[in-house]
Amino acid sequence: MGSNLQYIKKIPLFAYLDDDQLGEVEQVILERNYQKGRIIFMEDEPGEAVFFVKSGRIKISKQTSDGREHILHFINPGEVFAEVVMFGDGTYPATAEV
Template sequence: MADSWEFLRQVPVFAGLNPEELQHIASLALRRRYRKNMYIFMEGEPGDAIYFVTRGAIKLFQVLEDGREKILHFVREGEIFAEVLLFEGGLYPATAQTLEDTEVGIIRNADMEELLSRHGEMAVKIIKVMSRRLRQAQNHIRDLALKGAYGRLASSLLQLARQYGKPREDGVTIDLNLSQQELASLIGTSRETVARILSDFKRLGTVEVERQRITIIEPEKLREW
């Protein structure tokens, strides 16, 4: 990635570093390209690197005992993932799969730790990412325990809009191509249930759905759910 170090300016973890420092990081990073639906790593595999998305999007998920998929996070351009293994190493706790054609940068943990030893502000930013992911996981557990399917989907759509929303004149479009099955895996229900709820949300004028892109038209109605 040495020839594209300027992209690193867009990654919040690296924000604030000067061009020389960014060039150094870029010289350590590998670039890999993946087609849609390809696996970057699998749950249970040993991990020794931190990743960041330079183009595209991925999902992180676990496979439950009954074979169903449980989506944990979505990751878009400029975001890091697999940071949980940075400080202790070990096995990947989840599988990373592309949602579309995707390009990622990869930095070995040993190289990343050396960088963090010289740039404490980067360590703080990574800890903030980990803290945010933990908070999201806690909220997700709460939603699964306390809310019905309508409430869980409404809550998830609002959170996705906050993270990946692109404003337009009549609402906010979630900038991810999400199938009904992926939404079902995210909120712990069936694809048929998600289809029925989205149909109700559309009928009420709350959302629009076009080619797997969801636009929230009336966020207050979703909050009521």
């Protein structure tokens, strides 16, 4: 098994999948590295992916009506974010920044 598969097994979202199913998940995973300060996606953009954090921290925020940033929470290693695009209207409900 590849290193991604070993990592995927530890993510609660995938905890109940068998090795064949995990292998299918591994086939569609793209590993990306982002520099600090990089915007991964903006609020209201069309959702294209679900993300999980291998290392580092992601800030999730929304913009208030007067243009200020409101930080909702931080995503840490081992956590998944943007999974809402699988269930909602297909847009990101907040901004994600490294």
